[in-house]
Amino acid sequence: MNPNKTRVVVVPCSGIGKPFGTVSREAAYELCEELRPESTRLVALAKLVLGDAGARELVTRHPTVTIDGCKQMCASKMVTQSGGRIAHEISVLDVFRRHKELKPEGIAELNEAGQKLARVLAEEVAASLDNPEQPGKGDSHV
Numbered sequence: 001m002n003p004n005k006t007r008v009v010v011v012p013c014s015g016i017g018k019p020f021g022t023v024s025r026e027a028a029y030e031l032c033e034e035l036r037p038e039s040t041r042l043v044a045l046a047k048l049v050l051g052d053a054g055a056r057e058l059v060t061r062h063p064t065v066t067i068d069g070c071k072q073m074c075a076s077k078m079v080t081q082s083g084g085r086i087a088h089e090i091s092v093l094d095v096f097r098r099h100k101e102l103k104p105e106g107i108a109e110l111n112e113a114g115q116k117l118a119r120v121l122a123e124e125v126a127a128s129l130d131n132p133e134q135p136g137k138g139d140s141h142v
């Protein structure tokens with residue numbers, strides 16, 4: 001993908017060891033690789049943590065969507081610390097509250113409900129990118 005064409009950068013939390021964190025990462029992949037590959041660019045949280053210059057430049061030059069798996073909000077905090085501009089701050093827990101039937105379980109591999117939750121979250125973010133005047137329901141922190 002041509003980075004010059006990137007319109008939105010997506011940063012999921014690393015979510016290691018927690019099903020909701022795994023949903024965060026899965027949703028980011030779904031969004032960036034399947035739903036909106038032309039208009040999004042995934043940046044791994046680890047790169048920002050390590051101070052990777054390319055990752056920092058991406059979050060400072062483009063509106064950024066963060067997806068976090070719990071109240072620690074690691075992705076959101078790191079993007080802010082890196083000088084990034086957060087356009088939408090998504091909490092997996094907020095989306096889950098609206099879809100209680102989709103309880104994620106498993107860490108290395110999500111159960112089917114968790115995969116569906118990730119898909120729902122990704123679709124909501126994609127819809128909000130298509131209609132920036134009407135942010136998605138999941139980004140209640142902005």
Ligand code: SF4
Binds near residue numbers: 020070
């Ligand atoms: S936001 Fe929560 S789930 Fe995600 S990496 Fe941080 S502590 Fe883990």
